[in-house]
Amino acid sequence: MRPERELAIETRLLHADRSPSDGASVAPPIYQTSTFTFESPQAMALGAQTPQHAGFYTRHGNPNHAQVAAVLAAVEGGEAALVASSGMGAISATAVALLQSGDHVVAQRMLYAGTRTLMTELLPRYGVEVTFVDQHDVAAFAAAMQANTRLVWMESPSNPLLGITDIARVVEIARAAGALTAVDNTIASPINQRPLELGVDLVLHSATKYLGGHSDLIAGAAIGSKTLIDRIWKTHIVLGATLAPFDAWLLLRGLRTLDLRMARHNENGLAVAAFLAGHARVRRVYYPGLATHPNHDVATRQMRGFGGLLSFEVDGDFDDARRVVERLALIRNAVSLGGVESLIAQPAAMWPNIGAAETAAAAAMGVMPSLLRLSVGIENAGDLIADLDSALSTL
Ligand SMILES: *Cc1c(COP(=O)(O)O)cnc(C)c1O
Numbered sequence: 001m002r003p004e005r006e007l008a009i010e011t012r013l014l015h016a017d018r019s020p021s022d023g024a025s026v027a028p029p030i031y032q033t034s035t036f037t038f039e040s041p042q043a044m045a046l047g048a049q050t051p052q053h054a055g056f057y058t059r060h061g062n063p064n065h066a067q068v069a070a071v072l073a074a075v076e077g078g079e080a081a082l083v084a085s086s087g088m089g090a091i092s093a094t095a096v097a098l099l100q101s102g103d104h105v106v107a108q109r110m111l112y113a114g115t116r117t118l119m120t121e122l123l124p125r126y127g128v129e130v131t132f133v134d135q136h137d138v139a140a141f142a143a144a145m146q147a148n149t150r151l152v153w154m155e156s157p158s159n160p161l162l163g164i165t166d167i168a169r170v171v172e173i174a175r176a177a178g179a180l181t182a183v184d185n186t187i188a189s190p191i192n193q194r195p196l197e198l199g200v201d202l203v204l205h206s207a208t209k210y211l212g213g214h215s216d217l218i219a220g221a222a223i224g225s226k227t228l229i230d231r232i233w234k235t236h237i238v239l240g241a242t243l244a245p246f247d248a249w250l251l252l253r254g255l256r257t258l259d260l261r262m263a264r265h266n267e268n269g270l271a272v273a274a275f276l277a278g279h280a281r282v283r284r285v286y287y288p289g290l291a292t293h294p295n296h297d298v299a300t301r302q303m304r305g306f307g308g309l310l311s312f313e314v315d316g317d318f319d320d321a322r323r324v325v326e327r328l329a330l331i332r333n334a335v336s337l338g339g340v341e342s343l344i345a346q347p348a349a350m351w352p353n354i355g356a357a358e359t360a361a362a363a364a365m366g367v368m369p370s371l372l373r374l375s376v377g378i379e380n381a382g383d384l385i386a387d388l389d390s391a392l393s394t395l
Pocket of ligand 1: 115207
């Protein structure tokens with residue numbers, strides 16, 4: 001489709017995947033097939049060599065992948081996108097594609113747990129050195145750069161403390177050193193933040209979260225220049241984290257309403273954060289939309305809304321926080337975030353066999369025993385606040 005005018009994001013979510021071959025079906029068909037026929041061996045050979053060919057073999061590409069990729073590239077403002085069977089599938093393929101033995105990575109310390117394990121355990125086994133820095137300290141990124149730094153990894157807002165990285169300033173530092181930059185944009189979504197517009201080379205997503213939005217699929221994506229995405233694709237088809245066609249179809253269905261859902265997540269997130277910040281039994285609230293957030297000014301500059309994810313410390317210990325979770329009626333206890341329904345989790349409870357040493361290590365990262373992470377859904381904000389108020393009042 002070639003529109004005469006630049007289409008708005010909410011329109012792109014609905015139409016960026018259209019192609020003349022769609023025919024009469026308004027809702028896209030599901031290409032539930034592993035493979036595709038060719039008219040000649042020559043045509044097939046060409047299909048095998050074409051990155052993300054949508055009609056060769058589904059590990060390489062599929063029309064349902066191509067539709068999601070077209071929408072994601074259009075809303076993030078990238079040339080190309082790649083979908084994977086999980087956020088970690090996209091993140092791991094990106095790291096393995098771009099790095100080799102002898103390379104150095106600068107990453108912020110506060111990262112999604114899977115990404116942190118990739119950086120602390122997997123990459124070092126393959127001779128890649130990683131330096132961790134405080135995401136709020138731009139000078140620390142500059143100080144950590146080395147001659148062999150190939151990649152600077154950011155996550156903003158970060159999981160689970162909603163830390164904010166000054167993306168444009170870190171990009172300047174990385175560019176001056178000739179390193180690529182990547183931002184995990186899962187928690188913001190492209191409605192609230194578009195890192196490519198801030199000069200970042202690659203955007204990563206757990207599409208399991210806001211992009212899918214309905215807690216019914218696991219998926220991931222990488223978005224950037226065609227050159228970089230083709231390079232990641234070559235590794236991706238070897239690692240094999242292929243998104244199932246049906247899950248790609250569901251993800252596209254979720255994406256259609258991303259703009260509408262994010263507007264409500266933003267509204268509800270702010271209302272619930274403000275309520276918790278004023279509650280006598282809440283010690284501290286972590287939400288970039290509150291003026292008390294240490295990097296609220298940076299968040300305001302680089303984000304259009306602050307989303308539905310927040311964390312707060314109950315005024316009490318681990319067991320007090322656990323009791324709050326148990327007493328909630330509407331808000332359910334589950335990991336993950338970004339779905340239409342509100343979910344709460346106690347990060348300190350997620351470490352297996354948590355003992356004194358693990359608790360101390362978590363606290364050193366800022367994850368206190370009484371911390372609760374709340375993914376605010378699209379329910380009525382008053383109903384959510386009443387649920388929280390009654391659970392907190394029994395402390
Ligand atoms: C959930 C999440 C991931 C991992 O995504 P999966 O789809 O679970 O593999 C990566 N980064 C962030 C910020 C996340 O919240």
